[in-house]
Amino acid sequence: MAIILSVNSGSSSVKVSIYKSSKQGQDPIQLADAQISGLTAPPAKLSYQRGSENIKGQEVKDINSNEDACEYILDHLVKDNSLSEISSRDDITYACHRVVHGGDYPTAHVIDEDTYHHLEDLTDLAPLHNTSALAIVKACMKALPKATNIAYFDSSFHATIPEAVRTYAIDPKVAQRNKLRKYGFHGISYAFITRAVAQYLNKPESETSLIALHLGSGASACAIKSGKSLDTSMGLTPLAGLPGATRSGDVDPSLIFHFTHDAGKPSPSSTKEMHISTAEEILNKKSGWKALTGTTDFGEISSSQDPACKLAFEIFVDRLIHFIGSYYVKLEGEVDALVFAGGIGEKGALLRTRIVEKCRCLGFGLDEQTNNNKIEDVVRDIGMEGARYRTLVCQTDEQFEMARQCAAGLEGN
Numbered sequence: 001m002a003i004i005l006s007v008n009s010g011s012s013s014v015k016v017s018i019y020k021s022s023k024q025g026q027d028p029i030q031l032a033d034a035q036i037s038g039l040t041a042p043p044a045k046l047s048y049q050r051g052s053e054n055i056k057g058q059e060v061k062d063i064n065s066n067e068d069a070c071e072y073i074l075d076h077l078v079k080d081n082s083l084s085e086i087s088s089r090d091d092i093t094y095a096c097h098r099v100v101h102g103g104d105y106p107t108a109h110v111i112d113e114d115t116y117h118h119l120e121d122l123t124d125l126a127p128l129h130n131t132s133a134l135a136i137v138k139a140c141m142k143a144l145p146k147a148t149n150i151a152y153f154d155s156s157f158h159a160t161i162p163e164a165v166r167t168y169a170i171d172p173k174v175a176q177r178n179k180l181r182k183y184g185f186h187g188i189s190y191a192f193i194t195r196a197v198a199q200y201l202n203k204p205e206s207e208t209s210l211i212a213l214h215l216g217s218g219a220s221a222c223a224i225k226s227g228k229s230l231d232t233s234m235g236l237t238p239l240a241g242l243p244g245a246t247r248s249g250d251v252d253p254s255l256i257f258h259f260t261h262d263a264g265k266p267s268p269s270s271t272k273e274m275h276i277s278t279a280e281e282i283l284n285k286k287s288g289w290k291a292l293t294g295t296t297d298f299g300e301i302s303s304s305q306d307p308a309c310k311l312a313f314e315i316f317v318d319r320l321i322h323f324i325g326s327y328y329v330k331l332e333g334e335v336d337a338l339v340f341a342g343g344i345g346e347k348g349a350l351l352r353t354r355i356v357e358k359c360r361c362l363g364f365g366l367d368e369q370t371n372n373n374k375i376e377d378v379v380r381d382i383g384m385e386g387a388r389y390r391t392l393v394c395q396t397d398e399q400f401e402m403a404r405q406c407a408a409g410l411e412g413n
Helices: 066-079 113-122 127-143 156-160 172-177 187-201 255-259 278-285 288-293 298-303 307-330 342-347 349-358 368-372 398-408
Strands: 002-009 014-021 029-037 044-050 053-060 094-099 148-153 210-215 219-225 228-232 337-341 379-381 390-394
Touching (some): 002 066, 014 398, 066 127, 094 398, 113 127, 127 148, 148 187, 156 187, 187 210, 187 228, 187 337, 187 390, 187 398, 210 307, 210 342, 219 307, 255 278, 307 349, 337 349, 342 349, 349 368
Parallel strands (some): 094 148
Antiparallel strands (some): 002 014, 014 029, 210 219, 219 228
């Protein structure tokens, strides 16, 4: 039996899901979930679920970093006497890490010293996203010396996008030297969505074509043709495309130089490990819904009658339908479903209603009663009977997808 940790490290939280798997490539079985949140807004809080045990928002002391959070979670797992599969850290076989930017890596990669240093080099492309993941990787390599650490990249799913889609209209020599092209992200989620929806539709993944929306604090859209990424809204970094909780999404590239004369200077938030410019910090951390409304809570924005919130909501709708229309044309109308996923996609009934209303001319329709019901299945059809295309909600699970891919790789071992 293999014990697999799926680790998802963000700027303000560390999430770990624990699975067990046989070595016959079967889907893993989840044992427990642990999360430390509030790393950027102390006090840090523990959430933990295993069987009937459910801890929510328990304050924990002396947690000041992602590494601290990881160490606390590992101790909590070992000390949980009801979690018989883990009596010591040596029982953990694999640690799967979500790494946002994988550069040219087309698939997951076992992390050795060379891989780690290569990923360090990529932090210049995604300093706000890869830094925390690499900190956890380093911590796990030290804390779990007998475990195999594997990096799963959000960018890998999009390795199939065509050259014309991934190439920017800039000097190709400079682009090649500095690795400047569209990479795309949320790929672990899109892999889960593609597989889950194909199973729901009883079709092979290779015959499944979707317009998929991963909507959360970070939001993106993806055109999936025959099970593979054809195009996606994010680009060189996750900043491109749709606006998010604190991200601007697409803007005129010259805007930032009119916004501030300090755009190219190092941000005061830069550290020895994370080098970011003032422009990067403004567009990634000081824009989006937070800048427009004062809150990052899209549920609050959706329900508010405040003019600023209503405008932010309509901006998001406008940008979404822009990508849906574009991807419908790129897929030449051969679409099995429009799929909503991510926290907002799964919970935002009003947003789904507005989006599908705008896409009615393409052949999408919504069953309002089903749309307003709580989504409990992995995939739920919320489409109107008789509509030309399906409209689905998928409860995506990036941590399970990493564990599933890890378990699949055990086959024959």
